[in-house]
Structures are given as C-alpha cells and as structure tokens.
Amino acid sequence: MTAFDELMVFQRETEALAQVAGRLSWDQETMMPRGAAPQRAEESAALETVLHARRVDPKVGDWLATIDEANLDDVGRAQLRHIRRSHARAIKVPAALASRIARLTSEAQGIWAAARAAEDVRAFVPTLSEVITLKREEGLALSAGGDVYDAMLNDYEPGATGAELEAMFGALRPELSSLREAVREAEAPPRLEGRFDEAAQMKLTRQLAKTFGYDMSMGRVDKAVHPFSSGSGLDVRITTRTNELDPFNCFYSTIHEVGHACYEQGIDRAFLLTPLGAGVSMGVHESQSRIYENQFGRSRPFTGWLYGQMREAFGDFGVPDEDVFYRIVNRVSDGYVRTEADELQYNLHVLLRFDLERALMQGNLQVSELEAAWNDRFRADFGYDVDKPSNGVLQDVHWSVGLFGYFPTYTLGNVYAGCLYDALRDDIHTLDTDLAQGNTSAATGWLRQKVQTHGGLYEPRQLIAQAAGKSASETPLLAYLQRKFSQLYNL
Amino acid sequence: MTAFDELMVFQRETEALAQVAGRLSWDQETMMPRGAAPQRAEESAALETVLHARRVDPKVGDWLATIDEANLDDVGRAQLRHIRRSHARAIKVPAALASRIARLTSEAQGIWAAARAAEDVRAFVPTLSEVITLKREEGLALSAGGDVYDAMLNDYEPGATGAELEAMFGALRPELSSLREAVREAEAPPRLEGRFDEAAQMKLTRQLAKTFGYDMSMGRVDKAVHPFSSGSGLDVRITTRTNELDPFNCFYSTIHEVGHACYEQGIDRAFLLTPLGAGVSMGVHESQSRIYENQFGRSRPFTGWLYGQMREAFGDFGVPDEDVFYRIVNRVSDGYVRTEADELQYNLHVLLRFDLERALMQGNLQVSELEAAWNDRFRADFGYDVDKPSNGVLQDVHWSVGLFGYFPTYTLGNVYAGCLYDALRDDIHTLDTDLAQGNTSAATGWLRQKVQTHGGLYEPRQLIAQAAGKSASETPLLAYLQRKFSQLYNL
Numbered sequence: 001m002t003a004f005d006e007l008m009v010f011q012r013e014t015e016a017l018a019q020v021a022g023r024l025s026w027d028q029e030t031m032m033p034r035g036a037a038p039q040r041a042e043e044s045a046a047l048e049t050v051l052h053a054r055r056v057d058p059k060v061g062d063w064l065a066t067i068d069e070a071n072l073d074d075v076g077r078a079q080l081r082h083i084r085r086s087h088a089r090a091i092k093v094p095a096a097l098a099s100r101i102a103r104l105t106s107e108a109q110g111i112w113a114a115a116r117a118a119e120d121v122r123a124f125v126p127t128l129s130e131v132i133t134l135k136r137e138e139g140l141a142l143s144a145g146g147d148v149y150d151a152m153l154n155d156y157e158p159g160a161t162g163a164e165l166e167a168m169f170g171a172l173r174p175e176l177s178s179l180r181e182a183v184r185e186a187e188a189p190p191r192l193e194g195r196f197d198e199a200a201q202m203k204l205t206r207q208l209a210k211t212f213g214y215d216m217s218m219g220r221v222d223k224a225v226h227p228f229s230s231g232s233g234l235d236v237r238i239t240t241r242t243n244e245l246d247p248f249n250c251f252y253s254t255i256h257e258v259g260h261a262c263y264e265q266g267i268d269r270a271f272l273l274t275p276l277g278a279g280v281s282m283g284v285h286e287s288q289s290r291i292y293e294n295q296f297g298r299s300r301p302f303t304g305w306l307y308g309q310m311r312e313a314f315g316d317f318g319v320p321d322e323d324v325f326y327r328i329v330n331r332v333s334d335g336y337v338r339t340e341a342d343e344l345q346y347n348l349h350v351l352l353r354f355d356l357e358r359a360l361m362q363g364n365l366q367v368s369e370l371e372a373a374w375n376d377r378f379r380a381d382f383g384y385d386v387d388k389p390s391n392g393v394l395q396d397v398h399w400s401v402g403l404f405g406y407f408p409t410y411t412l413g414n415v416y417a418g419c420l421y422d423a424l425r426d427d428i429h430t431l432d433t434d435l436a437q438g439n440t441s442a443a444t445g446w447l448r449q450k451v452q453t454h455g456g457l458y459e460p461r462q463l464i465a466q467a468a469g470k471s472a473s474e475t476p477l478l479a480y481l482q483r484k485f486s487q488l489y490n491l
Numbered sequence: 492m493t494a495f496d497e498l499m500v501f502q503r504e505t506e507a508l509a510q511v512a513g514r515l516s517w518d519q520e521t522m523m524p525r526g527a528a529p530q531r532a533e534e535s536a537a538l539e540t541v542l543h544a545r546r547v548d549p550k551v552g553d554w555l556a557t558i559d560e561a562n563l564d565d566v567g568r569a570q571l572r573h574i575r576r577s578h579a580r581a582i583k584v585p586a587a588l589a590s591r592i593a594r595l596t597s598e599a600q601g602i603w604a605a606a607r608a609a610e611d612v613r614a615f616v617p618t619l620s621e622v623i624t625l626k627r628e629e630g631l632a633l634s635a636g637g638d639v640y641d642a643m644l645n646d647y648e649p650g651a652t653g654a655e656l657e658a659m660f661g662a663l664r665p666e667l668s669s670l671r672e673a674v675r676e677a678e679a680p681p682r683l684e685g686r687f688d689e690a691a692q693m694k695l696t697r698q699l700a701k702t703f704g705y706d707m708s709m710g711r712v713d714k715a716v717h718p719f720s721s722g723s724g725l726d727v728r729i730t731t732r733t734n735e736l737d738p739f740n741c742f743y744s745t746i747h748e749v750g751h752a753c754y755e756q757g758i759d760r761a762f763l764l765t766p767l768g769a770g771v772s773m774g775v776h777e778s779q780s781r782i783y784e785n786q787f788g789r790s791r792p793f794t795g796w797l798y799g800q801m802r803e804a805f806g807d808f809g810v811p812d813e814d815v816f817y818r819i820v821n822r823v824s825d826g827y828v829r830t831e832a833d834e835l836q837y838n839l840h841v842l843l844r845f846d847l848e849r850a851l852m853q854g855n856l857q858v859s860e861l862e863a864a865w866n867d868r869f870r871a872d873f874g875y876d877v878d879k880p881s882n883g884v885l886q887d888v889h890w891s892v893g894l895f896g897y898f899p900t901y902t903l904g905n906v907y908a909g910c911l912y913d914a915l916r917d918d919i920h921t922l923d924t925d926l927a928q929g930n931t932s933a934a935t936g937w938l939r940q941k942v943q944t945h946g947g948l949y950e951p952r953q954l955i956a957q958a959a960g961k962s963a964s965e966t967p968l969l970a971y972l973q974r975k976f977s978q979l980y981n982l
Contacts, residue, residue: 012533012537013537013540014537016530016533016534016536016537016538017534017537017538017541019530019534020511020515020534020537020538023515023518023534024511024514027514027518031522031711032726033707033708033709033710033711033726033728034708035706035708035709035725035726036709036725036726037725038725039507039510039724039725039726039763039764040725040726042503042507042764043507043508043510043511043514045507046503046504046505046507046508046511047507047508047511049504050508050541215526216524217524217525217526218524218526218527219524220522220524233530234526234527234528234529234530234531235523235524235526235527235530235531237524272530273530273533
C-alpha cells in the first residue's frame with residue numbers, strides 16, 4: 001500500500017467512528033431514556049477521546065509529509081485537503097484547552113437553559129465570559145496571528161472571511177429592513193386557525209419527505225424537541241415536531257431537514273466514509289435546506305398542491321382557496337425569535353447575531369454590554385422592544401456551547417440558495433408546473449447533480465459558482481425576496 | 492495516581508465504548524433503516540477494532556504487572572480478576588485468527604439463514620466446518636493444552652467445565668424425559684384461541700415490565716424480530732414481539748427480558764462502567780430471566796392476576812376461569828423448536844445441543860454426521876421425527892456465529908433459578924399472596940439484594956451458593972418441575 005492508501009484506510013475508520021458519534025447524538029435526542037444521561041455523557045466523551053486521538057495521531061502527519069500530491073488525481077487531492085485541514089486544526093489547539101472548552105461548554109449549556117428559564121441574563125454573563133475567553137484563546141491558536149473570528153468562521157465555512165460577509169450582509173440589511181417596513185404597513189393576510197391532528201400531521205409530513213426525494217430506505221423520521229438531520233451516506237435520519245395549532249411548523253421543519261438529508265444522501269457513493277462524503281460547509285448545507293423549504297416549499301405552485309394535500313388530510317380547515325393559503329403560509333408577523341421568523345425577516349435576525357458575536361470575539365464588545373447592544377440593535381431593525389431575555393439575548397443555544405462563526409452560515413445559505421434558484425429556473429422551465437403537481441424531481445435532481453453529488457470535492461464558493469454559473473452574491477436572494485413579498489403584499 | 496487508578500480510568504473508557512457498541516447493536520435491531528446495513532458493518536467493525544486494541548494494549552499488561560493486590564480491597568481485587576481475564580483472553584488469540592473468525596462468522600450467518608430458508612443442510616455444512624475449524628483453533632489457543640470446549644465455556648460461564656455439566660445434565664435428562672412422557676399421556680389442557688389486538692398487547696406488556704420492577708426512566712421497550720435485552724447501568728433497553736394469535740409470546744418474552752434487564756439495572760451503582768458493572772455470567776443472567784418468567788410469571792398465583800389483566804385488556808377471551816388459564820399458560824405441546832418450548836421440555840432441547848457441540852469441538856463428531864446425530868437424538872428424547880431442517884439442526888443461529896459453549900448456560904440458568912427459588916420461598920412467606928396481586932416487589936427485591944446488586948463481584952458459583960445457601964445443583968429445579976407438572980396434569 002502507498003502512504004496515501006494507508007492514510008485513507010485510517011481515515012475511513014475515523015469517519016466510521018464519527019458516524020457512530022453522530023448516531024449517539026441522534027439517539028440522545030430521540031430514543032434515549034432520560035435517566036441514561038450521565039452514562040451517555042461518559043460514553044460520548046470516551047468516543048470523542050478516541051476521535052481526537054486519531055485526529056492528532058502523529059502517523060497522520062507522517063503520511064501527509066510522505067505523500068506526493070503529483071501522483072494523485074483531483075479526488076485524491078481533495079481528500080488530502082480535508083485531512084490536512086482537520087489534522088492541522090486538531091494539532092493547533094492544545095489538548096488541555098480543547099478539554100477545558102469541552103467541559104465548560106457542556107456545563108454552560110445547562111447554565112444558559114436555567115438562565116433563560118429564569119429570564120436572568122446576569123446568571124449567564126460570567127459563564128458566557130468564560131466561554132468567550134476560552135474560545136478566543138482557541139481562535140488565537142487557530143489563526144496564528146490572523147483574525148480570530150475568521151479562524152472560527154473557517155470551522156463552518158472554509159474560505160469565508162468576516163470582512164467579506166460584512167460587505168454582503170451590509171448590502172442586505174437596509175434593503176431587507178425597508179422591504180420589511182413596507183410589508184408591515186400593508187394589509188396582513190389572515191392567520192391559520194383550528195386544530196390539526198398530530199398523527200395526521202406526521203403522516204402527511206412523511207409523505208412530504210418522500211415528495212422531496214428523501215430515501216426512507218436509508219433514513220427515518222422521528223419526533224424530537226428540535227428538528228435536525230443527522231448522519232451521512234447510507235444512514236441519514238431526520239426529526240421534526242408537531243404542534244396541534246401549527247401544522248406548518250411540522251411540515252416546513254420536515255422539508256427543511258429533508259433538504260439537509262437529501263444533500264447527504266445525494267453525495268457520490270464513491271465518497272462514502274471519506275472526508276468528501278459529507279456536505280462541504282454549513283452554508284452550502286443551509287442552501288439546500290432553505291431552497292427546499294422556501295423557494296420550492298413556500299412557492300405559490302407548491303403551496304397550491306399542499307393546500308389540496310391538507311384538505312385531504314384534515315378536511316375543510318377554513319381556508320377558502322389556494323391563493324389565501326399561499327398568503328397564510330408566507331404571512332410576515334412581528335416576533336422576537338429567529339427560529340420562528342419568516343423568510344423575509346429571518347436574515348435580519350442572523351445579521352444582528354453576526355455583528356454582535358464578531359464584536360465579542362474581536363474584543364470590541366464586552367459581555368456585560370451584550371444585552372443592551374442586542375436590545376438596541378433589535379429595536380433599530382425591527383421597530384419594537386425586546387420584551388424579555390428569552391425572546392432576546394438568551395434565545396439561542398449557540399453561544400453557550402461555543403458556536404461562534406456559525407450564525408452567519410444561515411444567511412450565507414440563503415444567499416447561496418438565491419443564486420442556485422436563479423440558475424435552476426433558467427434550466428428547468430417546467431419548475432412551476434412540476435411543483436404545482438407536487439413533483440420536485442427535476443428541481444431536486446438538478447441540485448443533486450450540480451451540488452449534492454460532489455460532497456466535499458470542491459471548496460464551497462467554487463461549488464456554488466460552478467452550479468450557479470457565476471460568483472455567489474446577495475443580489476439574487478434580494479431580488480427574489482423583493483419580487484415575492486411585493487407581489488404577496490401588493491407593494 | 493496509582494497504577495490501579497490509572498488502569499481503572501483506562502478501563503472505564505473501554506467499558507463506555509463497549510456500551511456504545513451495544514447501543515449500535517440495539518439500533519440495528521430496532522431503528523436502523525435497512526439500507527444502512529453496509530455502512531453499519533463498517534461502523535461496528537471500526538468500533539470493534541478500537542475495543543480490541545484497548546483489550547490487548549500493552550499498557551494494560553504493564554499496569555497488571557505493577558499493581559500490588561495486597562493494597563486492594565475485595566472490590567479492587569475483583570475488578571482486577573475481570574481485567575486480567577479479559578486481557579489474557581485477548582492476547583492469547585492471534586489477531587489474524589480473531590479477524591478471520593469475525594469475518595467468517597459474519598458471512599456464515601447469512602449462509603446459515605439462506606440454508607435454513609431453503610431447508611438445505613448441505614449448503615451450510617462447508618461453512619459450519621470452517622467455523623468449527625477456526626473456533627477449535629481459537630479454543631486451542633485459549634486452553635493452552637487443556638480441554639478446548641472448557642475454554643469456550645469459560646467465555647460465557649467462568650469456572651464451569653464440560654465434565655461437571657455433563658454430570659448435572661446427565662442427572663436431569665432421564666427424569667425430564669420420563670416426566671415428559673407422563674405428561675404426554677395425560678389429558679391436555681385446551682389451547683388459547685382468538686385474536687388479541689397487538690397494540691393492546693404492547694400496552695399490557697409495558698405494564699408487565701413495570702410490574703416486575705423494570706425502571707422505564709432508564710430503559711425502553713420496543714418491538715424487534717427477536718426479543719433481547721441490551722446495555723448495562725443507566726441505559727438498559729429491551730425488545731419484545733407481538734403475534735395477534737399468541738399474546739403469551741409477547742408477555743413472557745417481555746417478562747424474560749425484564750429479568751435480564753432488572754439484573755443489569757439492579758447492579759450496585761458504584762460499579763457503573765467498570766468490569767463489575769454487568770451480569771457476571773450467562774448462566775446467572777439466565778437464572779434471573781427464567782425465574783421472572785417461569786417461577787414467578789407462570790406460577791398459579793401470578794397467572795391468576797394476569798388473567799384479570801387480560802380480561803381488562805381484551806374483554807372475555809373465552810377462558811372461563813383462572814385455573815383453566817393457568818393450565819393453558821403451562822400447556823406442554825409437541826414441537827421441534829427450542830425457543831417455543833415450554834418450561835418442561837426446554838432443557839431437553841439444550842441438553843441435545845450441549846452434547847452435540849461438545850462432540851463437535853472435541854473432534855468426536857464430524858459436521859457431515861451432525862444432521863443425522865441431531866435427528867437420532869431428537870427422536871430418542873422427544874419420541875417423534877424432526878420434519879425439516881429448519882425445525883432441526885438449522886433452527887438456531889448460534890453455531891453459525893461461532894457461539895459454542897453458550898447453549899448449556901440456558902439450562903444452567905434454569906438450574907440456578909431452581910436453587911434461588913427454593914431459598915427465596917423460605918425467606919418470603921408472602922410470595923404466593925403477593926404474586927396473586929401482581930406484586931413482585933418482595934421477590935424481585937430479594938433477588939436484587941442476593942444476586943443482582945453484586946454485579947461481577949463474586950464468581951458465578953460462589954454468588955449462587957451464597958444466595959441459595961448451598962451449592963448449585965439440579966435437584967431443586969427437578970423437584971420444582973415434577974411438583975408443578977404432576978399437579979397440573981394430575982399425575
């Protein structure tokens with residue numbers, strides 16, 4: 001065996017173990033009996049120790065130093081690029097720091113949850129300060145003199161920089177804000193009313209999953225507190241949730257997670273259990289979940305079809321026709337919470353977090369000033385005051401578990417989705433008539449071929465540029481939102 | 492840290508990883524989408540490689556050589572005994588042989604299943620021969636000149652020998668055979684008739700699990716093709732199955748698995764994720780599952796209570812009273828299949844397999860002669876001919892996956908259960924009135940205190956002797972069965 005072959009055998013085992021760790025997390029959120037939590041913590045930690053030891057294993061460094069890339073094809077070079085990045089990241093962070101971060105963030109999540117339940121920001125401030133101190137230390141180790149926040153971004157969106165996102169988001173914010181203002185002043189559509197049987201929601205949601213191409217022979221749909229997609233390759237599972245009053249939450253959570261899951265299921269099988277065998281970045285992942293959910297799932301043609309499905313499932317539920325249904329699905333409502341935000345307002349929530357977390361990491365904002373900064377910014381962007389911390393600075397789990405640099409990938413995903421949607425419409429002239437019949441196969445097939453099948457083969461920006469036919473920019477997303485909501489609200 | 496402390500930290504991680512491997516198996520039998528099988532095989536193999544590397548890690552040998560047992564308490568010495576045994580076993584078997592066995596038995600299971608489906612013994616013979624060749628090679632490596640079969644037994648029942656089991660089983664066989672003959676000649680009770688809603692079966696089976704003390708906050712009950720119990724400590728899950736025509740299959744599978752699960756749940760929490768934190772042997776494990784299932788679950792008092800529960804769940808199901816119900820539950824029927832056998836005939840099935848597998852391992856029986864030997868022995872013990880291989884030599888999965896020395900632990904478990912039941916009756920005078928009210932707490936509490944809580948602290952025979960107040964022997968089991976079935980069949 002060549003050094004490359006040996007490295008790939010080793011890596012394949014590592015990837016298999018990483019999948020096991022993912023399965024444990026899935027189990028924890030869906031099946032695990034509550035009383036098992038302390039034991040599970042030890043089980044997960046033991047597996048994490050094994051994975052860490054493999055990532056920093058000096059053998060990997062030796063193999064990487066030995067391999068002559070000139071002898072490899074494009075796929076081989078791409079595999080190496082991922083292994084090199086992961087190994088370099090692992091050895092840059094001192095083991096003691098990594099373990100302090102793991103311990104602190106595991107405790108911090110509980111402290112955050114308690115503070116949120118008690119609406120008590122001050123109870124969380126000291127812990128968040130510690131998290132930020134350690135994460136900055138990690139960022140310094142990773143950045144080697146460069147920008148700390150950029151080093152963090154790189155964990156989720158390789159190649160992205162804070163400066164570039166600032167420019168992109170800076171172009172979005174005033175436009176979204178003024179579109180939002182105009183919508184608020186226009187006449188609002190009605191709200192959905194009534195009760196929707198939860199078993200019937202689950203039945204329809206499974207049908208929706210299949211409608212969007214989710215392969216149930218290599219996946220499953222369960223209920224969990226938070227919807228998520230888990231796993232790669234031949235075992236990609238999703239969760240959703242039900243609320244008797246809000247079937248859209250169930251359906252659009254499912255479609256969103258199906259977008260993530262189809263990305264993983266759509267990757268070239270030749271990449272199974274290799275570094276190329278998973279979605280290439282959080283932003284690209286989110287582009288798939290959001291285009292399934294929004295550009296397809298919340299479109300006029302598709303909601304027309306969904307209206308019929310819901311009438312079959314629930315009988316007459318008080319919405320007179322497809323047009324009203326479409327307006328209800330896309331209703332823009334005042335609110336505080338990112339995860340409940342509509343397509344138009346969602347990115348304003350993300351932009352707020354991006355600016356604040358970047359300032360925190362760069363030392364331009366102190367944790368003690370964070371709540372005030374959040375509330376000021378919220379008032380500026382949304383026009384009303386945050387009513388309580390659980391609707392404000394305490395609403396997201398991310399910072400408590402050390403996720404800094406993750407939030408912007410949500411909006412980046414929407415930006416990518418906008419670019420992909422433009423190109424896809426150019427290629428698939430039957431899109432609207434397909435979607436009106438609940439047929440997504442041409443659209444999802446296009447995404448599979450242009451994006452999903454490549455796994456980690458290309459860097460995120462290159463992948464999107466190839467698929468969309470031009471470099472990623474916020475323009476298509478903005479134009480799409482302006483078109484859609486102007487029409488919806490007769491602006 | 493002392494060498495002992497360091498060893499225990501290392502061992503605790505190993506135990507945690509072993510629990511993860513167990514969880515993967517549970518997932519595979521209950522939740523995993525079918526299409527994930529090839530990926531799961533790699534995931535499990537990767538985890539098994541990690542576990543094997545830890546078991547043979549030279550560090551363990553160094554620690555074991557360094558530790559002065561004189562400085563340890565009884566618990567520490569018992570921990571060492573287990574670690575020493577597991578380490579010695581792992582290093583005795585050459586890695587290449589272990590991996591050949593793993594690969595072959597994983598293929599052999601599929602070949603066995605196909606041969607069984609086709610009723611084609613000859614299609615399985617070459618594979619079984621290979622399995623036996625490799626397992627004998629392993630047995631030779633383990634036994635270091637001693638008896639090969641004893642070395643295998645030791646994997647499942649430390650301290651047991653083939654010669655001793657031969658004596659014990661030799662005393663059982665003629666007595667069970669003649670009791671069986673007498674029962675066959677007596678008037679048979681009626682059979683259960685009708686259809687029993689499977690959802691209602693699951694509801695009642697969950698209630699039964701709680702009735703026998705299964706802690707659902709650290710466990711769960713799912714359906715699977717084969718009932719099993721999985722995991723130790725704070726996460727012990729069971730499965731059961733339903734058949735509309737045979738609710739007893741569901742209920743008694745559940746009670747059986749609850750016996751296994753309560754053993755694991757009942758172990759002293761101080762032993763969590765240590766070598767003492769799991770059931771000490773297959774025989775002792777089976778003693779718990781069988782005493783729950785048979786001595787308690789199929790007793791006259793408990794079946795009286797169960798009759799009432801079933802009438803609540805299913806209405807009038809055509810059985811006039813508790814006495815008839817008791818006779819139906821304990822009906823002795825002709826049959827070929829071990830897993831469907833009643834309490835009286837079950838051990839005859841096991842004894843047959845014990846003698847055959849021991850002869851195979853000792854080279855006294857060739858695989859080519861196995862089917863004939865099985866059929867001859869079956870006719871001698873049961874009085875009629877095996878009708879087809881799937882009801883004969885191909886019925887069990889065990890040999891295909893390399894389990895030799897496992898079968899006798901089933902009967903050993905029944906023998907232990909007989910001993911424990913005698914002692915328990917002496918201590919708990921309210922047993923019958925308790926069970927008649929569906930109250931198992933005194934009985935299961937006695938077992939928890941005498942057996943379960945000790946985990947792996949004592950060797951199996953010592954544990955049973957302490958709990959029962961005398962050495963294990965087949966006499967109590969035999970007397971119990973003779974008493975029970977003479978009364979049931981008016982002999």
